[in-house]
Amino acid sequence: MANKVSIIVPCFNHAKYLEECIQSINNQSYTNWECIIVNDGSTDDTETVSRKLENEKVRYIYQENKGLPGARNTGIRNASGDYILPLDADDTLNPLALEKMIAVFNQTPETLIVFSDTVTFGSTNKKSNLQEKFTLKELLLGNKLYCTSMFPKKYFDAGIIFDEKLRHGFEDWEFWIQLIDANREKPITKIDYTVFNYRSHPETSMIKEIVGNNDKKEIIYHAVYEKHKKLFHEFFPSYIALLNRKNFYEQKLERIYSSKPYRIYNFLINLFR
Template identity: 35%
Template sequence: MEIKSNVTVIIPCYNDGKYIVEAVNSILNQTLKPEKIIIIDDGSNLETKMILKTISHEMISIVFQENQGVCKARNVGIDRATTDYILTLDADDYFEPTFIEKAVLVLNTNESIGVVGCLYKVIKGNITQKESVKPLGGTVKNFLVKNNGMACSLFRKNCWQEVSGYDEKMCKGYEDWEFWIAVLRNKWEMHIIQEDLFNYRMKPISRDTKALKDFDFELRQYIFLKHKPVFLEHYEFYALELLRINCNFRRKNNTLENSLNYEIGEILLFPLRLVKRLLQ
């Protein structure tokens, strides 16, 4: 008798035809299969649409919509899900085969856990980095200064319902960070499996890099104002963390300035030393 996982996997896809098959196969090859895989094509180009049309499996359904952003795509998919557990997966990333089995066990045995993530590896180009990324997880307090989770995680559908889904106003990025704060402030916790069970593809140009470069303050301000009560509840921790980060930044900046000054000095002195050597 096949064990039911009670999981629906939601995969938003926007112009990721190059990677979508690998993402889907990583779910089909899980030791514990999901009940359903819902791919939301968010207005992709023709090439990606053609690849999506070649994907055929009884477990998979594909929804085509005009481009409305990743939050809308996830919400559309999750709204269609009939299972208690939801796993989000970006179309250019993939899971190791045991993730669903191990993550479901956590949710099944601990009612205080709302979200399950894991350690993960970063792929740059075609090279998987040796170092693991180790998100902290835990309670909402751990998410006030930075995102201590991973976007692609397993969570209870009622966590999503409690916060009315992903915030579709966050079209410029950091939507996962805001979503985790919204969920965890309701006294849920995020558990991190201490194994590398996920692979995150880091592209030179992406929503994440653009958000950091162009919209970092705007997005942080939005998150702070939207969740101001929880920031105020932990104001001392929040303030001290910001002071610590600022001090570290100033220390590194000072070290860099001293190093640059030394290098510039060496460059300026080189001709004089050369002339002195020639005259000796």
């Protein structure tokens, strides 16, 4: 029997995008899936829209607001699939997403995570270019994966869950740190297929708020550091040296990505994909 995928869709006041999101799941070429919509205390029409979308494969759960990590945890706890794929309610999956990801697990069952690049649409349009391979040390300097990456549910059941204290951001990065640290020898595979489309909003988003606020970013980063202090010190004995190195690479990447040659290169790459 084909492995079942549980797609977890947290929704907080994104009712206007929810139908498009669920339709993209219904359009999957791989059919052994369930979808769990978690209404995280929305004040818009999320419940009404979700009830209309419910069927034998799409379930709806309501909870008082706990934030994104809490909503993801609730969805996964109620999931019956072998594999988990988080998907935010304002994003969409591409039709072959599940088929392509499950194929990796079928071919290499010990695989830990399957991920891909994404296309950003909405207020901005671009394609990402994630590293195909990265080390745990590199991951500690910053996230290398989108939340919409697939992993076996058994690791969540064993206690690797989203940290609900990180409701203001970086919860997916911290989750990957937990998962990869506990399974260092297991393969992580990037596929050459864009799994999902990330919706960019013109209004302020959580990511923009964090990135644009150095104080807030450092507070959240420090919380992740405190939780994984032993691990950070394994690779970076000095916290100050770590911060300096992290800031150096952030500034270096910012200069590269904003340079004219890179913008031309990225345009040409996306043009001929």
